[in-house]
Amino acid sequence: MLLRWNDLAFAGFEPRFPAFDALRVLRSFDQDVSAQRVWQGPRLQLRDLGEELRVSADLPGYKQEDLQISYEQQTLVIRGQRGEAAPEGYAAQRQERTERTSFARKIALPVRVAADQIVASLKDGVLELRMPKLAADRPRTIAVNAS
Amino acid sequence: MTATATATETSKPVNTLAQPVAPARELRPQVDIYENAEEVLLLADVPGASKESVNVRVEEGVLSLEALRTLANGQTVRYQRAFHVPESVDPEKISAELKHGVLHLHLRKAEKAKPRTIAISAN
Numbered sequence: 001m002l003l004r005w006n007d008l009a010f011a012g013f014e015p016r017f018p019a020f021d022a023l024r025v026l027r028s029f030d031q032d033v034s035a036q037r038v039w040q041g042p043r044l045q046l047r048d049l050g051e052e053l054r055v056s057a058d059l060p061g062y063k064q065e066d067l068q069i070s071y072e073q074q075t076l077v078i079r080g081q082r083g084e085a086a087p088e089g090y091a092a093q094r095q096e097r098t099e100r101t102s103f104a105r106k107i108a109l110p111v112r113v114a115a116d117q118i119v120a121s122l123k124d125g126v127l128e129l130r131m132p133k134l135a136a137d138r139p140r141t142i143a144v145n146a147s
Numbered sequence: 148m149t150a151t152a153t154a155t156e157t158s159k160p161v162n163t164l165a166q167p168v169a170p171a172r173e174l175r176p177q178v179d180i181y182e183n184a185e186e187v188l189l190l191a192d193v194p195g196a197s198k199e200s201v202n203v204r205v206e207e208g209v210l211s212l213e214a215l216r217t218l219a220n221g222q223t224v225r226y227q228r229a230f231h232v233p234e235s236v237d238p239e240k241i242s243a244e245l246k247h248g249v250l251h252l253h254l255r256k257a258e259k260a261k262p263r264t265i266a267i268s269a270n
Contacts, residue, residue: 056219090181124245
């Protein structure tokens with residue numbers, strides 16, 4: 001079965017965030033077919049691992065210096081801009097990728113995270129952000145006292 | 148198709164795998180195609196794909212590219228797309244590199260297909 005690009009976006013979603021950016025995802029699927037509208041940003045995935053949140057984004061062709069990431073008031077902002085991808089001395093025959101040279105995405109996180117402990121890594125065109133939750137927002141087990 | 152025409156996409160996915168593979172999600176990577184006198188350059192977005200998994204082949208005028216990616220949840224994603232390639236491309240001289248999640252395919256043109264300048268000697 002052939003699955004479409006955005007089917008992937010739902011793959012790793014925890015049931016806790018079913019409504020996360022669903023509309024955005026559907027709209028960007030639309031763009032994938034028509035390719036005529038403006039690209040709104042990369043596929044994003046938010047996962048809740050208990051102690052930390054993880055956000056990953058597919059950013060093929062982007063380098064470390066092309067990305068700008070900030071966190072403020074429980075909101076994560078990822079911006080990217082990469083240089084013109086058209087190589088010199090070549091005539092372009094088809095350009096699906098080069099329309100995707102800049103984006104800005106804002107993600108409202110479901111819990112607070114420790115801003116100074118956010119770690120970002122970029123490997124093989126995939127950005128991954130590890131965001132430890134603030135102690136107060138971590139899951140805890142509540143003991144039941146016998147009366 | 149003229150000799151200088153660039154790669155055109157086939158109307159349907161071409162499955163060139165000799166053996167069946169485990170069920171995987173399939174994705175059609177976005178591509179850019181460029182051309183100069185020497186070669187056709189195809190760039191394909193395959194974020195997260197491993198170098199070892201990249202498989203490129205030309206058979207009967209069809210170029211197929213494939214790459215695999217393992218997601219954090221263990222699921223496998225298969226990037227796959229196929230194109231008709233012009234006769235001017237030499238199937239023996241295709242090179243590939245993977246940089247920042249982008250597959251770069253250099254499809255060199257056969258010697259006879261390259262434009263040539265012919266000097267005119269004055270007599």
